[in-house]
Amino acid sequence: MGRSYDVxxxxxxxxGLSAALTAAEAGANVALLERAPREERGGNTRYTESxxxxxxxxxxxxxxxxxLAGNAAGWHDPEITKDWIRTPExxxxxxxxxxxxxxxxxxxxxxxxxxxxxxxxxxxLSFDFLPNYFITESTTRMSPVGGGRAIVxxxxxxxxxxxxxxxxxxxxxxxxLLRRRDGGIEGLIVKPIxxxxxxxxAPNVVLATGGFQGNAEMMTRYIGPAxxxxxxxxxGGYYNRGEGVxxxxxxxxxxxxxxxxxxxxxxxxxxxxxxPVVLIYTYGVLLNREGRRFTDEAPAxxxxxxxxxxxxxxxxxxxxxxxxxDGAVEDIPNWQKAIRTDQPAFEADTLDGLLAQxxxxxxxxxxxxxxxxxxxxxxxxFDPLRPDGLATSGVSPRxxxxxxxxxxxxxxxxxxxxxTCFTFGGLKIDASARVLDHDGQPIPGxxxxxxxxxxxxxxxxxxxxxxxxxxxxxAAGAHAAHRNS
Numbered sequence: 001m002g003r004s005y006d007v008x009x010x011x012x013x014x015x016g017l018s019a020a021l022t023a024a025e026a027g028a029n030v031a032l033l034e035r036a037p038r039e040e041r042g043g044n045t046r047y048t049e050s051x052x053x054x055x056x057x058x059x060x061x062x063x064x065x066x067x068l069a070g071n072a073a074g075w076h077d078p079e080i081t082k083d084w085i086r087t088p089e090x091x092x093x094x095x096x097x098x099x100x101x102x103x104x105x106x107x108x109x110x111x112x113x114x115x116x117x118x119x120x121x122x123x124x125l126s127f128d129f130l131p132n133y134f135i136t137e138s139t140t141r142m143s144p145v146g147g148g149r150a151i152v153x154x155x156x157x158x159x160x161x162x163x164x165x166x167x168x169x170x171x172x173x174x175x176x177l178l179r180r181r182d183g184g185i186e187g188l189i190v191k192p193i194x195x196x197x198x199x200x201x202a203p204n205v206v207l208a209t210g211g212f213q214g215n216a217e218m219m220t221r222y223i224g225p226a227x228x229x230x231x232x233x234x235x236g237g238y239y240n241r242g243e244g245v246x247x248x249x250x251x252x253x254x255x256x257x258x259x260x261x262x263x264x265x266x267x268x269x270x271x272x273x274x275x276p277v278v279l280i281y282t283y284g285v286l287l288n289r290e291g292r293r294f295t296d297e298a299p300a301x302x303x304x305x306x307x308x309x310x311x312x313x314x315x316x317x318x319x320x321x322x323x324x325x326d327g328a329v330e331d332i333p334n335w336q337k338a339i340r341t342d343q344p345a346f347e348a349d350t351l352d353g354l355l356a357q358x359x360x361x362x363x364x365x366x367x368x369x370x371x372x373x374x375x376x377x378x379x380x381x382f383d384p385l386r387p388d389g390l391a392t393s394g395v396s397p398r399x400x401x402x403x404x405x406x407x408x409x410x411x412x413x414x415x416x417x418x419x420t421c422f423t424f425g426g427l428k429i430d431a432s433a434r435v436l437d438h439d440g441q442p443i444p445g446x447x448x449x450x451x452x453x454x455x456x457x458x459x460x461x462x463x464x465x466x467x468x469x470x471x472x473x474x475a476a477g478a479h480a481a482h483r484n485s
Contacts, residue, residue: 002199005031005167007480008188009206010174010244013043013236014050014148014466015450016208017155018116018473019433019480021123023206024165026481031200032159032168033190035209035239041170042152043210044422044451047234047274049132050148051141051463057117057127060110061140067461068109073100074258074457088430096440097254097428101455108431109464112471120144120470124154133279135338136301136385141463148466174209177247177446185445204445204480207435208473211423211451212242213262222259222425229319233265233419234274240422244452248427251446252437257454259425263465264310264418268341269320276341278414279306283332283384283402284325285372286416288316291364293372298401300387302338307460310418322358323414324369326351326406332384345412354411371395373405422465426454433476445483447476 006028009020020032034041053061061067083095088104095102117127126145144150159166171193178187178199187201212218214237219227232238249255268276282298286309295312299305313321329335348354351369355362375395382390382404392399427435427448434442450469 002187002201003031003167004201005029006202006484007204007206007477008200008202009033009208009477010188011043011208011210011450011452012041012156012159012168013045013208013210013450013469014151014155015469015473016206017152017159018470019206019208019447019449019477020159020166021155021162022474022477023481024162026478028165028481030166031202032166033172033174034168034170035173036170038170040235041156042148043236043239044234045148045236045466045469046152047236048148048466049143050151050466051132051143052113052117052127052467053139053461053463054113054117054142055140057142058114060113063139064110065106067139068101068106068464069103071457071459071461073098076100091440093439097436097438099254099256099428099454100457104431105429105455108475109468109471112475113467116467116470116474119474120151120154123158125150131337133277133338133340134301134303135279135332135335136303136387138301138304139462151466174243174247177205177251179251183252183443185443203484204447206433206447206449206476206480207244207248207427207452208449208469209244209452210237210240211262211426212245213240213420213423214238215241218242222423223262224260226314226319230264230314230418230420233267233421237420237422240451244448245426248435248446248448248452251443253435253443253446254428254438254440255425255454256428257424257426258457261458262423263421263456263460264307264314265421266306266310266313266416267419268343268414269417270343270415271341273340273342277339278323278341278416279338280325280329280335281309281323281416283329283335284323284406285369286313286321286323287360287365287368288321289318289360291361292368293397296397296400298399300400303462313416314418319417320359321416322360323416324354324406325412327408327410328404329412331382339414341414345414347410347412349409349411351406351411354413358413369406372399373407376403376405422451424454424456426452429453429472431475432479433472434479447480449473449476
């Protein structure tokens with residue numbers, strides 16, 4: 001028959017750990033499943049710096065709600081969303097099951113963030129305004145000292161210490177849900193590496209298995225053929241193979257978020273480091289392998305635009321671009337902090353010498369840079385720390401800020417690809433992290449948190465994902481623990 005629990009949590013990143021500990025602290029008996037070996041537990045959380053979009057420990061950033069609402073769907077149908085003014089219980093089914101991010105969820109996110117932060121601090125974490133890799137910024141951010149790894153180790157260590165309440169299993173994959181005849185949840189089929197499948201029984205299951213960035217078939221199915229040119233941003237992403245999303249959809253869950261997109265970062269493909277970002281291109285040019293510019297390198301601050309730029313890179317030949325800078329980069333204070341790759345730049349005293357080293361059409365690249373140089377303004381004050389309006393004229397694509405001719409050595413270049421931080425498509429949830437069906441009704445006993453839930457569209461609202469995992473992981477654990485008590 002298999003063992004029985006009050007709650008089963010699949011996944012032990014920040015969302016799964018928050019759900020499991022919250023449920024156990026409320027008195028529930030919990031099974032906590034982790035696909036990775038113990039030393040690699042934590043999924044994506046383990047490898048992120050874990051920025052939180054907050055202006056203090058007690059309040060989210062001023063732009064939090066507006067930023068999330070601005071990326072909450074494609075084009076909202078006002079005839080449908082007009083009912084958002086009613087209480088959620090009175091929303092019609094088509095609105096409750098809409099894949100978009102609704103105001104109720106945004107409000108729960110904002111309200112729950114300070115409590116989630118305080119709860120993490122009660123488990124030994126410390127938050128502060130720590131340095132990051134952005135030279136220019138558009139919002140406020142906090143992060144835990146030690147980043148996501150500190151979150152994982154603090155919570156996982158506590159989970160192991162609660163062995164009387166939490167059965168923590170490593171190298172164990174959640175495969176399929178067990179359902180009652182009325183559609184409710186009664187457990188999970190799991191498969192340990194090298195072992196036999198086992199049925200674990202519980203009236204509540206929390207799916208926190210991440211997205212599907214580690215599943216090449218799902219990436220190509222949803223993202224398209226260009227998915228072959230992206231890869232997970234860090235080792236933890238390779239364990240995120242989409243089982244939680246598939247299980248939920250197979251159980252009748254409504255989809256949430258944008259299945260055709262993902263959170264992208266521009267990274268050096270030569271590096272095996274976690275998050276080897278190259279974010280200095282706003283002061284130079286980006287060229288594809290054909291030697292042509294293809295995007296506005298600096299439409300606004302880099303923290304607000306790098307994802308769109310990375311996805312533009314993905315659409316180029318072999319998903320590759322070259323960031324090219326000249327010696328004037330030395331005018332930018334601490335410019336090296338925007339480069340996290342452990343691989344050296346290609347470098348030469350002359351532009352021709354640099355281009356000869358790159359996988360690029362050198363003749364076309366030289367012509368493109370000459371055209372760009374002639375399109376740069378001759379007047380205006382360069383200000384590297386804020387958008388300065390120094391824009392090109394008479395060239396396409398237009399460059400909006402920080403446009404200066406590339407004329408002085410040494411010249412440097414880095415290759416850039418779009419790495420996948422996490423996928424956007426997942427399961428539709430409510431403010432208690434309950435998974436909703438296509439009629440907008442909770443599937444009894446089924447919850448989703450973290451990347452397994454779908455909330456983002458088009459452009460990721462930066463510094464909100466780990467916060468989301470903690471807030472809705474705790475909501476799932478609390479609701480599940482009390483549901484059958």
